[in-house]
Amino acid sequence: MFTLGALVRTLSLELRVLVPGPPGVMEAEVTWVHTTELPDPSNYVRERELVLTNGLWIGQVTPAEFVASMKRAGAAGVMFGLLAATPTTPRELVDACREADLPLLEISPRVPFTAVSETVAAMYAEERQSVLVGMVRRGDALARAISRGAGASGVLQVLRRDHDLPLAVVDRMGRLLAEAGARLDDEQLQAVARGLARRPPALELELGPTDRATLFLVGAVGDVDAALICLRPVSALDRIEQDALEQAARFLSLEVAKQQAVQAIELRFASELLEMVLSGGRRAAEVPGRLQAFGVDAGGPLAVCAIAFAEGEAATLPGLAEVVGEFFVTEGVPVVVAGGTQDVVAVLSWRYPEDGLVSLAERLAGAVARRFTGRRPVVGLGGVADDSAGLREPLTRSRETCRVLRRSRGGPVARTFAELGTHRLLLGLQDAGALRGFADVVLVPMREHDVRRGGELEVTLRAFLDHDGHWAATAASLHVHVNTLRNRLSKITELTGRDVSRTEDRVDLFLALEADAMS
Known part of the structure; x- marks a missing residue:
């Protein structure tokens, strides 16, 4: 990018400002320079180009007509080159530019127009080089942030060093992964989640009466998993800022892929834990160690709950296990969460009265319902085991209770196995x-x-x-x-x-x- 002001400050061009134009226009972006002596070059001049002319058209059209054609073309301004025949810029041209509020520069007869073109080309080359160097430097910083485990927050910190923008990273479930200079409430987070769920995903969103955000999509393996949010409309972002945000979104894809790989490993280990509990025998001996790996005390009381969506809907959806795990982390409850096609099971430490589990399960159902709008989650509770050796019965009961609740029309969203009538439990186990x-x-x-x-x-x-x-x-x-x-x-x-x-x-x-x- 170059500006009229930057050219004027290049002393070797020996430029003089005759008409500065409206406030700020001297520092506005100019696309290129265009040399012409046509009496009406408006069909050939691109918007925001600087027109260079020696005035050879004088005598064919008036300066006012020439300036009018420049205004029609959207030119950035006029540069008049002095010659021996025209040692000063014509007063009529100065007056016409002042009347049209079009910048007018005068260049010395000692300086050819080619010097202007070379200066502009050099400015573009320097700018491009600076942009490339900046991208390489920023890329190195982003790679270091991710490799050191700084995560999404580290990526935003790198961006904020160069660009003072309000930023956030939000996943497709509406969870805030990181923020810097921005503050999104729950309603705005859900608006982002809905935008990412569209096909194709939204690239710009209204997040309030006065807030418009630009979304830079983050995908791990083809799908859109999250978005880098800038609380500015795309029209307010210059090309350099957009390039930086797009670059950061690509690095965030690496971070998301890493997180997904870790989550997949954790879910697989958790699913294996359920198999160990149900199979009994020698594999049951591995259960305490597996629970300890997840930070759950295998020697203390353990509760089991199973959650799914009411029948008529898919029993589970992608992201349900993550939402359940996030809920228990927020509640400060150590937990192992295993996801499946029929339900999501949570095994958690529970050293409180058993009747408190229903209240916890109701809050869990509410948290899931807020994330999965329009769906009705139900939670089955299987009771509390004294330690990991007694997990098999609570696990089986929680899943059976959840299955019965899925088929119930309305009623409580959370129930214990003991609260189910025997006949209802038996019916719930049938096809x-x-x-x-x-x-x-x-x-x-x-x-x-x-x-x-x-x-x-x-x-x-x-x-x-x-x-x-x-x-x-x-x-x-x-x-x-x-x-x-x-x-x-x-x-x-x-x-x-x-x-x-x-x-x-x-x-x-x-x-x-x-x-x-x-x-």
Whole structure:
């Protein structure tokens, strides 16, 4: 980049400013120089070029017409070269430039226009060299920051040495990885996460009534994993700043890839831990050492919880295990988190009363729901083991409880194994298709009858079961005579093939209603 001011300060060009133009224009960027003697060169002059002329067009057009053509082209200014025939710049040209507020420079007859072109070329070469040297220097600094473990914060520190910009690094889950000179609240972080989830991802975002941010995408293996955020619109960033931010984003990709590799290793080790717990035998002897490696006391009380999304949605999503782990770190609870396709399991140290686990699990579900907007997480708790040797039962129970909660419509987001009714637990362990088929076989004939006749057989059945088979109490709750109740229950027996007076048939009817609610 060069400016009119930089040319004027080059004493060897012997330039004199006749018309300075509007404030600041002398230091504005000029793209190149253009020599012309055409009476109207507006079709050939590019925007922000400096026009060099000896005025040979005088006599064909007036200076005012020539200047008007320069304004149409968006020229940066005019440089008039003095000759023996024109030892001074024409007054009409000076007046026209002053009237149009277009900068006008005068160059000595001793200096050819080629000297100006050479000076400009030298300025560009020097600038380019400076940019390349800066990129190499910055690249070395970025590499050192990452190799020394400074992470994303170290990358931002390197950037801030050269550019005073408000910066942050945010991953696709909306987690703040680092910040320097910027402060993003939870709502802004989630806006970034939504922007990164778009296809294609957003490159500029509104983060508030007055805040517009530019995103420089960070990808580890093709996908967008995070973004380097500059709290400035791209229009406010010059080319050098944009180049520096793009360079830093590429180095951040290395950092993200490293973090992902570490997380993958940790998740694999955690998954192996669950296999050790479930397999028992000789492998169970390795459990204490594996827990200690994650900072979890294997000799103290241990709780297990399993989390997944409600049925009708994917049971887990990428990033769920990381969000769960982050929650427990925030809570100050040592934990091992293992992710899978059906649930995410957390094994944690727990030296508090067991009833406090439900409150913790509810907070966990809330944290996950905030990260995965529009989804309903559920948490199953399997109880507390005295030490690592007793983990198998709490692990199995937590996953079974989570599976049951996934199929429940509404209700608590977190429950313990002990809070589940035995029948509900058994139903939760069955295939969803089998549950639906069983419920339909038992209930559909009765429901079709209700639709055809406008009856209330299903309502009657539910009331009868809710009142533990007491005829008088059921009839009173329905506001019908006992004989009417008997007639309705006889019809239910006829349609379903289940006699409400028989315990085993009554169990079938009850389970069919429960299976219908869960499927």
